[in-house]
Structure formats: structure tokens, C-alpha cells
Amino acid sequence: MSHPASGGVERRQDLVRSAAAVFARRGYERARVAEIAKQAHVATGTFYLYFPSKEACFLDLVAQLYDLVLTRVAHARQGEPDILRKLEASITAVLQTFQDERDLAAIVLLQGSGSLPLMAERLRTAEDNLAALLAQDLKEASDAGLMSSGDASLRAHLVIGAMREALLYRLRRQDEPAAQDAEVREFLMRALR
């Protein structure tokens, strides 16, 4: 049983971290379970004590990132006074969360949805959820006369696309991030006027 509080939980965290790193580096198909296990300093079989399959592990990782994004976005909006600030705060929260989770971000941004049919579905759903959130803000803002009107859903997706690209831009260049956040935010807020 090892230590009640650590034990399996720690082992699992090692594996999660290792899996994220390997998937980020190699992509889903090229990632080897043996490599994930090795990098977590466990035997191959141990991987299967914590995940039912390579695929499930991969999907878990993605779910984990999106849970985090949605939580952070929800939290960031709470303190803001008006809809425009909420929108800005949401954008910043998304950028920041991906920034904080390099490996998970790389998986989502680079692997795209090409790897696995189920992954494609999940990613699309996650993105649509986020888009729906943003679209509601856009509609509210345009109803209040704070923004031009238009296809809110399409616009929300354009915002997400631009954000995705900003994150990739960084990821590939390994730039210091914060400097650009402001420019991205302004770009998007201008686009939405």
C-alpha cells in the first residue's frame, strides 16, 4: 500500500506528466507507451495500472486541459464589471492557461484532431463550448450597442482561431509571452468593435 497519501497518486502524476511530454514531443501515433513508462521511471506494464489504454490516456490529457481552461475562464470573468472586460479577461485566461501548460497545449495545438477520431470529436466539442461562451458575450455586447452585430458564433470561432495561432506562434518561437498578450487582445477587441 506504500504511503496512503502519496503512493499511487504520485505514481499517477509521474505518468501523466511523462505522457504529456511524450505526446507533445512525438504526437499520438509516434508516442510509444514504453517511452512514456520509461520517462516516468516505471515498467511498461505499470502504465496499464493507471490507464486502460494509450488512447484513454491521451483523451484524459486533453480533457484535463479543457477542464482547466473552462475553470480559469469562469474564474477570471467573475471579478470583471462589464461585458467588454469579461470578454477581455476570458481571452487573457485562455492564453494564460495554455501558456502555463506547455505540453498539454502542444498536444492540443499541434496534434490537431488528425490523430484519433474520438480525439477530433472531443476537441471539436471543447472548442464549440468555448465558442458558445464567447458568442454569448458577443451577442450581449452587440445588443448593448457596444459592438457591431453579426454572426456571433462565427466571430467567436475567429477569435479562437486567432488565439490558437498566437499560442502556436509562441510555442514555436519559445518567445516571452506576456508582451504579446496585449497586442493579441487589442487585435481581437478591435476586430469585434
Place this chain on the structure above:
Amino acid sequence: MSHPASGGVERRQDLVRSAAAVFARRGYERARVAEIAKQAHVATGTFYLYFPSKEACFLDLVAQLYDLVLTRVAHARQGEPDILRKLEASITAVLQTFQDERDLAAIVLLQGSGSLPLMAERLRTAEDNLAALLAQDLKEASDAGLMSSGDASLRAHLVIGAMREALLYRLRRQDEPAAQDAEVREFLMRALR
């Protein structure tokens, strides 16, 4: 044996089209060479008379799309009088080209760069080339006082990101396209002001 006069050229086109369809449908890793051959009505071995490997075939397809994009963009700009119009025309040309080449677009947009290291590099280069083109316009426009100044390269990438998402949005919804082009163009031109 197809037409005696056309020879291998037609055969190759069959394979290219089939490959595009299969890669688009299944993704790089899940696509089977045997399936590509079958859909082109040739034997498996015949594939290797026209492509040195599955990977090379895949990379060819991507190169093909980007050559087409750059050609079309160059052509679209020629008739335009000023830099803002050139920019708009470029955006339209990109959207249109991806629109015209559904399968190739699906490969590039959905598979992401995760499938293959070499693919990632090529995609990045292609995107950087396109971004460089746009960035030069942006710089020129801001020097002429027609646009706000800022990190031209980053902005160019944001434009590309938004375009990518617009195309995905369509691809996934199988919408009628043209209607949205105007909104995307306006969104972007506003963002760049």
C-alpha cells in the same frame, strides 16, 4: 492501362486524388496505402511506381496546396490598385483556394502538424511564407498611415489563424461559403485598422 496517349500522367492524377481523399478521411497514420491504391483502381505496388513512399506522397499533397495558394494570391493581388485592396484580395484568395480544394484543405487543417515531423516543418514554412507576405503588406500599410503599427509578423499570423478557423468552421458545418467570406474579411480588416 488507361488511354495509350495519356500514359502515366493520368494514372498519377488518379492516385493523387485518391490519396487526398483517403488522407482527408482518415488522417495520415490511419490512411492505408492499400486503400489509396484501391480507390485509384490500381494494385498496391503501383502506388510505389509514382511515389517513393507514403510519407513523400503526403508531403507532395501539402506542397501542392501551398503552391496553389501562393500562385492564386499572387494572381489576385495583381489587379488591385492599393495596398488595402491587395490585402483584402489576398485574404479572399486564400479562403477561396482552400474552399476549392476540400480534401487538401482537410488534410492541412485537420491533421495539423502532429502527424509527421517533416510535415510539421513544411507546414510551418508554408505558413511562415504566407505570413511574411501578409506582414510586408501590413508594414507598408502602417508606414503609409493606413493602419495602426505593431508587430506585423504576429498580426499576420493572427490573420492566418482566424482564416484557418473560418475554413474549419465551414468544413465542419459544410456551410455555403461565400456568405461568410465578407464577414471574415471585415473582421480582419477591422482588426488591422
Place this chain on the structure above:
Amino acid sequence: MSHPASGGVERRQDLVRSAAAVFARRGYERARVAEIAKQAHVATGTFYLYFPSKEACFLDLVAQLYDLVLTRVAHARQGEPDILRKLEASITAVLQTFQDERDLAAIVLLQGSGSLPLMAERLRTAEDNLAALLAQDLKEASDAGLMSSGDASLRAHLVIGAMREALLYRLRRQDEPAAQDAEVREFLMRALR
């Protein structure tokens, strides 16, 4: 395509023979696909050109033996004048067929139904079919006053059980067969009086 008449057919026969030998020698679980392939002088992958899986191959083999048994029994009965002779001829045909197909017999008699759930079901069905055939004879014979009456189905199974054991007895001792056939037949005909 190699030769139309030989080619794949021959290759398949090699594999079938090799599979029968290996399954007979090792049992289902201990048999290795690699060993079957090797003994057929082909690469491992070649096995899968002819069988969808190890399991399917195994089941095929058993079906093959039972098809043969039923065919031979049907054929043997045709020439016989009365029901008692038909019964005797059936018994002889079963014994003979298993005798002729050493490897297949070993699979069915030794592996039992323990190896694979699906196999268990098939074996049981096959045995029940044969038992039903015999039971009908028994009923007919007892109706005609040629045999004592009783549970025909149970008796048919007892006959099969004794035959099975006779075959195992030989298989294990590698005895000369024909000598015992008469004794087995007499034992059974006496039992059924």
C-alpha cells in the same frame, strides 16, 4: 498472381496442415502463430493473408473435421440395407474418419472444449448433431423391436463417449487401429440391444 490453379490454394493448404499439426502438438493456447507460419515455410504475416485470426483458424479446423465426419457417415449409410447395419456403418465411419485425420482428431479429442468459449459451443453443437443422427436410428430400431427402448438421446451420447475414448486410446498408444474397430462396434451394439 502466380499460377491460377496453385498459388494461394497451395499456400493455404500448407498453412492449414501446419496449423493442425501445431495445434495438435501444443494445444490452442500454447500454439504460436509464428510457429505455424514457420512450419509452413512462410513469414508470420502471411498467416494473416489466409486467416483473420488465430482463433478463426482454429475454429476452421474443427469445422473441417466435422464436415468430413458428417459427409463420411452419410455416405457410409447409403449402401446399408437395414437400420442395424446403418448404425454399425455409422460407427465405423466415425472411427475411420478420426483415424484418417490424426492431427484434427487430436485437436478435437485432446483440447476438449476448454480452450475457447466459441470452440466449446461449436464442439457441443457438432456432437449434438451427430448424437441426434444416432438417436434417430436408435428410436427407429427400438420402434421396430430390434433394440430395447430407453432415452435415445442419452444412449446416443454414451455411444459417442465410448467412441471418443476408443479413439483417444489409440491416439495415445499409437496402436494399429483396425483390429479394435470390431471390438468397439460389438461393445456398442451389445450395449444397445
Place this chain on the structure above:
Amino acid sequence: MSHPASGGVERRQDLVRSAAAVFARRGYERARVAEIAKQAHVATGTFYLYFPSKEACFLDLVAQLYDLVLTRVAHARQGEPDILRKLEASITAVLQTFQDERDLAAIVLLQGSGSLPLMAERLRTAEDNLAALLAQDLKEASDAGLMSSGDASLRAHLVIGAMREALLYRLRRQDEPAAQDAEVREFLMRALR
């Protein structure tokens, strides 16, 4: 920790019973040590405190059944006055013992000898021992003119085969047993006349 006074004996019995049930249900290869342990309400490792290996446990079970059979047969014969009655009593005892030990019987009857080389050997030896016992009776009976003469060993095996099948017939149908015992006994005694 069970009862302080009973110690490991009870624990062992739990494991033996559980093993019998799991082997009967799944067959040797498909049975999992972890499942046996779980069903005995102990940890996986505990299994290895009582058995050196899965294989040894399996072999133990079979030995246990055959010890029981031989003991019961010996006991059943003691009270009988003549050789024919002894023979009948032996048959009844065998049928009854298998009847009383459903799980062990299922292992022996269904798994056959295919699972394990060592198991095949043991089963054969056990069966040969029983056959030798019966054969001696047969010889004695035929010497006394009570039965026809013939290959006593072969006949003994035929008897065993028919009994095996009778037991399987029940096992598969979950019939009430006793009714058929008489018919099986008569079938066999007739066969031996």
C-alpha cells in the same frame, strides 16, 4: 485473518474452492490468479503463500478429484458380494463422485488434457489407473464365465468414455442426475455381457 484457531487451513480451503470455481468457469488458460484470489477474499500475493504457481494449483485440484474417486470406488466395492456387483458399484461410485464435485468435474471433463502438458500426463495416468481397476474386474468376470472375453483394457476405457459422456451430458443440461444412473449402468453392463 479468519478464526485464530483455524489459521491457514481455512484460508487454503477458501482458495481451493475459489480456484475450482474459476478454473471450471474459465478454463485453465483464461483463469486469472487475481480472480481466484479475489473470489477467496484475499490479496493476489496470498495465493502464492499456499500454492507455488497457478499450474501447481491446477494440478492439485485434479489430483484431489482422482484421490476422491479412487477412495470412493474402493469403499463402494467393499460391501458387494460378487464381481458383477462390485463392477456396478464402482460405476455408480464414479458417477456419484463426479456428481458431488461439480467444479472439479467440470475442470476434468471440459478442459480436457489440452491445457497443460503435465495435466495431460496426470489425467492420463489417473484414467489408466481407474481403467486398470475396471479391467481387472472384467478379466475376473470373464474368467468366471460371467462375461464375454475380449481386450479388457480397451473395454475398461470404453466404459470410462461412456461414463465421461454421461457426466458431461448432465453437466451441460444440468439435469437431475440419479434418474439416468440406472440407464447408464444398464447400458454398460449390457455392453460387457
Place this chain on the structure above:
DNA sequence: TATGAATGAGAATTCATTCAT
């Protein structure tokens, strides 16, 4: 004694690629 997490050897299956025809 008891535990159960960890081990790692082992096996089925897939599929890009080759090459004899």
C-alpha cells in the same frame, strides 16, 4: 502471514514496402 503495486517477458496482429512474375 498478508498485501497489492510493480514488473517485464511474451504474443497477436498490422501494414509499409518489395519483387518475382
Place this chain on the structure above:
DNA sequence: AATGAATGAATTCTCATTCAT
């Protein structure tokens, strides 16, 4: 040029067994 059967390396996942606690 075209064919497609054959190849065999490579990879995921399983599970009997061990051993630190």
C-alpha cells in the same frame, strides 16, 4: 509498367510472479 502475395519489424497490451512494507 503493373500486379498483389509475401515479408517481418514493430507495437500494444496481458498477467503470472515477486517483494517491500
